[in-house]
Amino acid sequence: MRLKLFIALIIGTLFSTQMCNSQEEILYKKVDTTHLFLEVHYPPNMDSSKNYPAMVFFFGGGWVGGKRSQFLNQAKYFARRGMVCFLADYRTSKINGTTPFESLKDAKSAVRFIRKNAKIFHIDSTRIIASGGSAGGHLAAATAFIEGYNDSADDTSINSIPNALVLFNPVVDNGPGGYGYERIGDAYKDFSPLHNIKKGAPPTIIFQGTKDHLIPVVTAEYFKMVMEKVESRCDLKLYEGEGHGFFNYANQKAYKSTVAEADQFLVSLGYLMKEPIINID
Template identity: 25%
Template sequence: MKMLMLLALAVIGVASIANAETTLDHSKVIPPQQATFAEFPESRSFTSGIKVVQADLSDPAVASILNVEYAKKSGMPLHVHILTPWPFDDGAADRKLPLIVFVQGSAWLKQEMYNLPQLAQMVKRGYIVAIVEYRPSAVAAFPAQITDTKSAIRFLKKNADKYNIDASKIVLWGDSSGGHTALMIAVTLDANQYDDEGQDKDPIALKAVVDYYGPTDISKMNKEPSTWDHMSAKSPEGLFIDGVDVLDNPEKVKPTIPMGYLARDRRLPPMLIVHGSKDRLVPFGQSVMMYDALKKLDKEAVMVQLKGADHGGTPFWSRDMLNLVDDFIRRHL
């Protein structure tokens, strides 16, 4: 009887279970210790019947940091949404990633940030992505969208360490009116144009620019088939130039045309232009004009016609298209 009691006490005193089927060791308290994922040990606990599946660590999760205020203009707080690999630690915190600044198109009206899920695919490919909010034309007309995006880029540069950004590797990408913003920034960087009064003139350098179906000459948009009015004072283009008729105000249109800033001695980042052949909103010829002007000055540019594609949508975010964009960017980082 005495021996049985001692045995029972021994079992109670050591909270350890070990037999042919189960391994658990809870015999002592282990103080918490900091460790990277690579340093942290595999668990030795086990029991029969557990199914073992090898973790795929090649496809990182994506975290979103939403509504980060980068400026306040015209009484309006302006934000960036930041997409980053998650978790961003375990040795990776010292590995800064290239930054894609994406300007969401909106016909220069209030933006809806609907491209966040698609852009998450670029985070999985090894980038930080920041989606920029700009002032809509109802709040501020041209060139507010350009100055706002530049302010956002400068904010991200200043906070590069916080968000694990390699500030020496910045790419600008926009779609539709955001594509126009990206082009305008690209062609005016060398002249340091369109900066807010009093704005910190921290130089902005871009490794590459990607333009998805952006308008380039608003006075010619209704000279090709389109389902939208691009001419009247109430059209998106009219509102963009302060609510006036487009064709009646060439002096307001002229500074919005990116081709007008091109010069042989002006340095430009490499440009990728992508446009659908059946775009019902921004005619395909808008991109042809931009690409043709770049070619004539021997500037580095690639244009892709997405055969059968409309204004945006799934075809622009397919694996093949993202491979093309990714390859273009990486060649110039």
């Protein structure tokens, strides 16, 4: 009831002229004493009579730590391009004493919350993009491929599957030899995105450094091959000599390149207008 009341209270102000150039922090989930928020970035001069694509970002950090601000600059850019962008909190072992399984439950809850409240956010519920880096890339991909690990408090009649994926050196293989297997064990069979690709998988773009010491290029290449076997699009962009986390804002060249490539991918899906890319900063 508290969550519903909170949403109702923001309806009247969320999309006023004054709010269209700003951001909001919205509670999307409460677990015991833990409060999880979405930081929302809106397009400038937002027209409340229109529905916009949405993009939700999940930070990296091995499901151990990290901050939602990792993708702040990407969110600001795509908001300027005409998307409603969300930076999502989720539980991690360092802060909350949780496992990767709780992290996935939260990611799926976040997508459901966004889709459930599509009218409030003025977004098109059929154009929701999940994005993330490293373990956050796993969470984004897993919302699309993993059927289980749904929070018992979620309304599972609301689809948690995004309509497209933008993944930055994502953890997609949790099997033996893959990332995180020592914590996940045999549960990888229904937790690892690579092992659960099926027909109807959403179009995907992956950004991968060739010198990544955590995610081998061959893993990304195999993921692409399996996606194409089920007739789903998977663009793989390799960055020569780049290591893990190369896409972050501190690496300006790679940051701008990956954002530009993601922009064109979303243009090709019809999620963004075909217009010159605005300055990436």
